[in-house]
Amino acid sequence: MLLKKNLLTDKLREDKWWISPMLVLFGLLSFVIYSTWAAWQGEHFWWSGGNEGFGGYLSPFYSPTVYIDPTKPGVPPMYHSLLGSWPEWLSWLPGQSPAWLILIFPLSFRFTCYYYRKAYYRAFSLNPPACAVQPIQGIPSKVSAITNGNINAFNSGNKYDGERGLLIFQNIHRYAMYFAVIFIFILSYDAFLAFFNDGRLGFGVGTFVLTLNPILLGCYTFGCHSIRHLVGGDLDCYSCSLYKDKVNHSSWKIVSFLNRRHQTFAWLSLVWVGLSDVYVRLVSMGIINDINTWGL
Amino acid sequence: MSLRNFKIYRGDDERGELVSYQCEVSEGMVVLDVIHRIQADQANDLACRWNCKAGKCGSCSIEINGKPRLGCMTRMNEFEEDQTLTITPLKSFPVIRDIVTDVSWNYKQNEEITPFSPSEEDKKKGFVMMQKDVERVQEFRKCIECNLCQNMCHVIRDNEGKENFSGPRYMARLASLEMHPMDRADRIGDIKDKHGSGMCNITRCCTEVCPEGIQITDDAIIPLKERVVDRYYDPVMMLFRKIFSKKERDKTKSKVSSFLKMFF
Numbered sequence: 165m166l167l168k169k170n171l172l173t174d175k176l177r178e179d180k181w182w183i184s185p186m187l188v189l190f191g192l193l194s195f196v197i198y199s200t201w202a203a204w205q206g207e208h209f210w211w212s213g214g215n216e217g218f219g220g221y222l223s224p225f226y227s228p229t230v231y232i233d234p235t236k237p238g239v240p241p242m243y244h245s246l247l248g249s250w251p252e253w254l255s256w257l258p259g260q261s262p263a264w265l266i267l268i269f270p271l272s273f274r275f276t277c278y279y280y281r282k283a284y285y286r287a288f289s290l291n292p293p294a295c296a297v298q299p300i301q302g303i304p305s306k307v308s309a310i311t312n313g314n315i316n317a318f319n320s321g322n323k324y325d326g327e328r329g330l331l332i333f334q335n336i337h338r339y340a341m342y343f344a345v346i347f348i349f350i351l352s353y354d355a356f357l358a359f360f361n362d363g364r365l366g367f368g369v370g371t372f373v374l375t376l377n378p379i380l381l382g383c384y385t386f387g388c389h390s391i392r393h394l395v396g397g398d399l400d401c402y403s404c405s406l407y408k409d410k411v412n413h414s415s416w417k418i419v420s421f422l423n424r425r426h427q428t429f430a431w432l433s434l435v436w437v438g439l440s441d442v443y444v445r446l447v448s449m450g451i452i453n454d455i456n457t458w459g460l
Numbered sequence: 461m462s463l464r465n466f467k468i469y470r471g472d473d474e475r476g477e478l479v480s481y482q483c484e485v486s487e488g489m490v491v492l493d494v495i496h497r498i499q500a501d502q503a504n505d506l507a508c509r510w511n512c513k514a515g516k517c518g519s520c521s522i523e524i525n526g527k528p529r530l531g532c533m534t535r536m537n538e539f540e541e542d543q544t545l546t547i548t549p550l551k552s553f554p555v556i557r558d559i560v561t562d563v564s565w566n567y568k569q570n571e572e573i574t575p576f577s578p579s580e581e582d583k584k585k586g587f588v589m590m591q592k593d594v595e596r597v598q599e600f601r602k603c604i605e606c607n608l609c610q611n612m613c614h615v616i617r618d619n620e621g622k623e624n625f626s627g628p629r630y631m632a633r634l635a636s637l638e639m640h641p642m643d644r645a646d647r648i649g650d651i652k653d654k655h656g657s658g659m660c661n662i663t664r665c666c667t668e669v670c671p672e673g674i675q676i677t678d679d680a681i682i683p684l685k686e687r688v689v690d691r692y693y694d695p696v697m698m699l700f701r702k703i704f705s706k707k708e709r710d711k712t713k714s715k716v717s718s719f720l721k722m723f724f
Contacts, residue, residue: 171476335693424678
């Protein structure tokens with residue numbers, strides 16, 4: 165006879181529970197590494213085939229164009245800048261890249277998102293790594309602890325406090341959401357601009373890429389749990405007034421439809437926003453040619 | 461018919477062992493049938509809890525190969541013929557004997573919840589509830605109280621959160637009351653403090669394990685967390701409520717008038 169706690173361990177799960185957190189870890193880490201590198205560059209984020217008129221492709225990582233350093237290659241002309249040339253007081257930013265000033269908003273929205281919380285609590289903080297698998301708490305103090313496979317060495321011994329202690333900041337999600345909604349409109353305007361080259365209407369592969377981007381981001385953002393709450397989830401009665409609650413209920417139903425697919429759109433929009441930057445960068449660098457109607 | 465291998469936990473809350481059994485499994489059998497066959501043929505003293513055998517009473521909750529499931533709804537043909545099935549009691553609750561656990565802690569959580577509280581007027585007049593209002597709270601009525609979500613929740617299972625968190629089952633019950641159009645009680649403070657909504661970090665295991673497919677995280681826990689944010693963490697909403705809420709306006713008016721009465 166053994167002690168119950170030694171018998172009923174989480175080693176009883178025989179399925180490959182570790183595949184899902186590994187894929188999430190790989191996916192999110194890849195995006196973080198690429199977006200950090202892309203933000204650091206501060207160049208080759210705009211393309212308009214050498215023309216400086218109305219229109220052009222702009223990478224979503226750099227939209228809106230807050231500041232522009234005209235000395236760098238692959239950047240829009242100065243009249244696209246909202247606040248002018250790169251200011252002295254921001255010279256400390258790595259690569260003097262305006263992307264740092266922009267990415268903080270979508271990053272805070274995704275970081276506090278109710279779907280991504282599941283993803284990174286499981287894949288990064290391993291609390292728990294999978295359902296019915298023992299959480300691995302804290303950061304390993306020694307690399308050898310990992311290589312030895314000594315799980316107890318991960319245990320910081322800190323008491324679990326959920327989202328009541330340090331993680332109480334997750335409650336800013338709805339504020340991050342307000343900014344994320346503004347970005348949908350900005351990126352939609354960029355998609356509109358992509359249909360023009362030097363003021364001439366047309367379309368190309370980049371037009372498709374940059375149009376799909378705000379659509380996917382919109383499906384992700386407008387399926388947000390905070391929006392679902394604000395448009396009608398906070399009401400207890402949908403039939404207590406003649407019109408107002410009906411509008412609330414209809415809005416709530418639409419957001420609920422997107423909300424059920426929140427995870428799918430979270431990943432699709434994340435991958436597509438990264439690919440949009442890759443595409444604009446490669447075209448701007450001249451590595452690939454954009455197939456479009458302007459060259460006809 | 462095929463002869464299959466099983467390991468079943470035999471013991472109490474302190475000590476036990478995984479005892480090996482072999483059992484003939486025929487087509488259509490579920491795990492609970494196997495337990496009953498072993499009980500009848502090989503281990504008459506094997507304790508197990510069951511009732512409806514139809515996935516509606518929630519009595520036969522056990523862990524099969526480390527995953528919490530209903531014994532009566534887990535078909536044997538889900539597993540490979542050469543696979544040994546390990547059947548253990550729910551890990552989060554004390555073992556009474558073998559695979560039967562004491563789940564009374566859950567009922568204590570239920571007692572802590574402010575009950576359904578309609579107004580006197582609604583009680584007298586009656587309340588007509590429209591279908592669209594029924595739909596949202598009806599989802600939570602599907603709960604069969606199998607306690608699989610309570611057992612799977614890592615706050616309760618691994619982080620000793622029983623003191624601070626009521627668990628997903630009772631978050632769903634709180635949601636069903638809070639979202640009920642006839643209910644007048646205010647539980648938001650309790651949801652935050654007594655029931656510990658902040659303890660949940662949205663890992664969604666409760667939703668994954670629910671045999672009734674209730675969207676516990678999306679439809680109960682997150683909406684309750686958002687209501688807590690409205691009340692305690694969102695200054696804009698707090699200001700909005702101060703200005704536009706009739707209750708708050710009346711409160712402010714009475715404060716102002718009592719202040720003015722001091723002078724006039």
